[in-house]
Amino acid sequence: MEIFALHVDCHPSGPDDLYFERNNRPYPSLPHRYCPSCHPPQPLLPPFAEAGVITSNSRVPEAESLKLSHPVIRRLRKIEEEIGEACASLLDEYEQRRAAGDPDVEDSNGQFWQHFIRTRAVTPELCDELITALRQALGLPDDRKIDPLSALGHLHITCNRLPVPDLVRVFYGDGEPLLAGRRTIQALQEAALSRYLVFPVRITMCRKLRGQPPPEVQELLVTGHGGIPRGYVAGKDYTECPTCREITYLTPYAGVALDERQWDGADLFRFTDIPIVFATARAREAMERAGLTGITFRPPSQIHKHEGEITLGE
Numbered sequence: 001m002e003i004f005a006l007h008v009d010c011h012p013s014g015p016d017d018l019y020f021e022r023n024n025r026p027y028p029s030l031p032h033r034y035c036p037s038c039h040p041p042q043p044l045l046p047p048f049a050e051a052g053v054i055t056s057n058s059r060v061p062e063a064e065s066l067k068l069s070h071p072v073i074r075r076l077r078k079i080e081e082e083i084g085e086a087c088a089s090l091l092d093e094y095e096q097r098r099a100a101g102d103p104d105v106e107d108s109n110g111q112f113w114q115h116f117i118r119t120r121a122v123t124p125e126l127c128d129e130l131i132t133a134l135r136q137a138l139g140l141p142d143d144r145k146i147d148p149l150s151a152l153g154h155l156h157i158t159c160n161r162l163p164v165p166d167l168v169r170v171f172y173g174d175g176e177p178l179l180a181g182r183r184t185i186q187a188l189q190e191a192a193l194s195r196y197l198v199f200p201v202r203i204t205m206c207r208k209l210r211g212q213p214p215p216e217v218q219e220l221l222v223t224g225h226g227g228i229p230r231g232y233v234a235g236k237d238y239t240e241c242p243t244c245r246e247i248t249y250l251t252p253y254a255g256v257a258l259d260e261r262q263w264d265g266a267d268l269f270r271f272t273d274i275p276i277v278f279a280t281a282r283a284r285e286a287m288e289r290a291g292l293t294g295i296t297f298r299p300p301s302q303i304h305k306h307e308g309e310i311t312l313g314e
Contacts, residue, residue, distance in 0.1 A: 003258050021157060030152070079130075155201040166292040168294050181217050224268050236251075253276070267283040278300075
């Protein structure tokens with residue numbers, strides 16, 4: 001089956017010319033997750049003696065329905081505060097060691113920064129426990145993916161320029177969420193495309209745009225699942241940790257193909273742990289027929305991954 005990677009713009013002329021920027025929000029995020037099977041443990045600060053990091057790009061807007069006093073939210077906020085206090089102590093140590101000329105603190109792969117990263121995380125068991133509690137509190141089905149580091153609640157953003165495209169990406173937001181205008185949502189609905197959710201967003205207009213009405217956009221959350229790319233072999237193209245189930249790809253993403261045996265039939269989907277949205281030919285035809293702006297469709301061969309950054313280009 002032919003599939004296409006969605007390239008969604010976040011700025012019309014460069015990284016300093018953003019349509020939207022993320023604001024602070026009242027809800028906490030899920031913590032990082034460390035797996036000692038994936039990352040050799042090192043001496044760490046209590047209470048995160050097994051800490052380290054596995055990151056994610058997902059969001060849980062449904063958590064907006066929970067009161068800030070809900071036990072799950074209170075527990076997450078307490079963990080967030082404890083991690084913040086531990087990190088603050090380490091940053092004080094960083095300044096002291098840097099002033100003393102310690103070369104390790106300038107090495108991003110050095111002992112100090114590995115120590116710092118792991119202090120910002122929790123064990124796989126605790127992370128899974130928190131995700132399960134959140135899923136139960138929200139009544140979410142098992143196929144609604146929730147990852148470590150997921151941001152909770154509706155998106156709070158500042159609009160920096162008008163007009164905005166029909167589909168736009170929030171640069172360096174929580175998982176770089178997609179914002180869909182009225183025309184985009186209408187096109188998806190009329191074509192009966194599957195496996196996406198829409199949520200309200202809270203928009204503040206920047207100083208130069210104050211007095212103007214905010215753009216009519218909603219967060220578009222893609223929930224379709226494509227599984228592992230077709231032809232990928234465990235141990236050769238990717239590994240899966242038996243403890244935390246994290247997928248680590250050993251080969252480039254360029255040229256990924258859909259394995260229809262793992263695919264859930266969604267018109268919009270992501271492969272497992274690949275943070276790019278893909279579309280079927282049916283979805284592409286519907287969105288192009290509607291003349292939507294801000295989006296182009298690229299073949300998977302144009303996916304590039306360099307030093308952890310994923311881009312779409314020629």
